[in-house]
Amino acid sequence: MPKFTLAVAAVLALAGLGTAATLTSTPPAAEAATIRHDAVQQQLDALAKGNSFPGAIATVRDRSGRVRTYTAGVADLTTHAPIARDSRVRIGSNTKPFTATVVLQLVGEGKVDLDAPIDKYLPGMVRGDGLDGRRITVRQILQHTSGIPDYDDVLAGDYLKLQHVYWEPRELVDVALKHKASFPPGTSWEYSNTNYILAGLLVQKVTGRPIGEEITRRVIDRIGLRDTYWPALGDQTIAGPHPHGYYKTTPTGRNVDVTELEPSPGWSAGAMISTPADLNRFFTALINGKLLRPAQLKQMLTTVPAPDLDVTPGGRYGLGIAARPLPCGGYAWGHGGDIFGFETRNEVTTDGREAALAVTSMPTTEADAKRVAGALDTALCQ
Template sequence: MKMSPTIAAASALMFILSGIPSGATHNSLARDPVGAALERTMTVDAWPAGLVAVRSSGERVRTYASGVVELGLPDKVRADSQIRIGSNTKTFTAAIVMQLVGAGTISLDAAVETYLPGVIRHPQVTGHDITVRQLLQHTSGLPDMDGDIGDHLLEWQHRYISPRASLDLAFTHPVSNAPGASFAYSNANYILAGLIIEAVSGRPLAEEIDKRIVIPLGLDDTYFPEQGEQVIRGHHPHSYIPLGDSPVDFTDFDPSWGHAAGAMVSTTEDLTLFYSALAHGDVVADAQLDEMHKTIPADSLWEGAAYGLGLISFEVSCGVTAWGHGGDVPGTVSRVAATEDGRAAAIAVTQNATSIEADARLRGLIDTAICSP
């Protein structure tokens, strides 16, 4: 895909770097490997905007922004912009489940029926057949509703759907495998996990996310949208879906179908703080983090990926294991990873990828950010 003149004119790389000496020059910043990698994917893949945050093990944070707030207008995107984080929401959901496991409120190997009696109404399986662990590791075999919505995005843009109705939609499809047999990614798993959190806590999921993660970590720009909320609260770039000959603005939409699997909003800097804290053992206790780190092969995501409980692990070029996730929602793609020594990186771009090569470049940028000094 060629870069349009509008994007080319507006995509001169803009840096906002915390901790860089005040005398640093543009040329010294341009030699930064993360900035160079961002500039390359912006040029090659023609993203309207790209945002990156990199957190060192010493808590120094560098943030980068490239591109424009809205196609056709000159305003440059800010590095602290809020974006929809899609399936990175799953890691927040899994972390809360594991906190409740640590408190003895939930058992990982208990049947879903224990907490949500009668909710799994599928002709092939019931809540008696599937455990909480299988939900978090995507080994339940439950089908997804993603195609029902993803194939009709414009029809669903401003339509609300409840979590239970989302599940009913998913359950019209056959299971992918017997529970526990293999990895098969499905948003239904995490919608169920969110409902379990609400059932055992007696409180809304958004409130539990605030109380247990957002407020303790000081994630000031992170939130779970209220019912019916379609507009991102803070300053944010427009986001686009590649439909037809030109991008379609999909900035405002109802994320209810994502629920605990993909509805949250954050910033790249907040994401690095959350994933770094999680990797460092500051979000769930060590015993529960060990459970989250028990992985199975997940090559259907990409070659070399392994899935734990709400975390994807993969090896990076500097010889360490990174733990993170990714999020793809209409108009926004994000990738996040952290290492056990506290390093973390997050990237977000404001249009969906149209090739595996473009997605690989985003993952390569994460590798560069984790492994560069």
């Protein structure tokens, strides 16, 4: 979905990572008192003040292995109900690493060639002004170096009129192909959701099964992500506990409730639903080699400069995963996602730290985007 402001970097020395249960070594009341003075909680409280983000939730695993979930603000601007600690949210472009993982599993199975043209799998689909699928590889699709324009740049401008409109994946590709190529394939980098719609169509062509089913079988069920799912066809709701998501066209505008929306414009680029805790589990399992063979994981973590990836400098992009140097030293791996009503930011490190946070509205200013990125830095560097 819309361009994300994410974080993480190109270090291939993978250390063993694990997940931990929510901290239980201190009484709940004592833990709550400690959390309220925690630097991460202070960051979330600051995010939830004012008109930018009605609510925020984060799950963090620190250097000692302690896991905490933080909430701030409200789940509903009408009832002012608190945010549940097990809340699910729309994760937008965090869907892309799931899609890339499935493609790379197919590479490991000998069913897809990373350096073959996308036309081999989707013959004749990619044709346009400066666009030819016979000259664009699968690797370039996954790495955003294809030069294929982003359909989202066209659709996002009139969002509220499209909130409940269903789109077929091929329609999204056709919207993008009406525009000129951004650059010759392999010569630059530009984030484009269209790349990941094509990746989803590739998976379906090769496996003969829906991309959502393949993600569920190959990733979600395999590592036991209990609160992560691909929405069923036509389902505009979020199952289970969740905060409301809000949208406004200007920083000072009215918050419009967009919790229920048609996720098909995101599809294999941005349709999924998850929790911060499950996002941490997924990325930890991914970089720890639980989902890909070593050769394919190495390919995934081989990055190129991605200068407009983030609100902070130094971003690089692999195959469906991104990299960024941390302000406290070292690097982190992850992604991020924006979809109307929600923004998620998340990273994991090779020494076992994890942080994923969600806010219940997309940032409307660069300053707000930087505040979210700063909260993630605090979570990983405290």
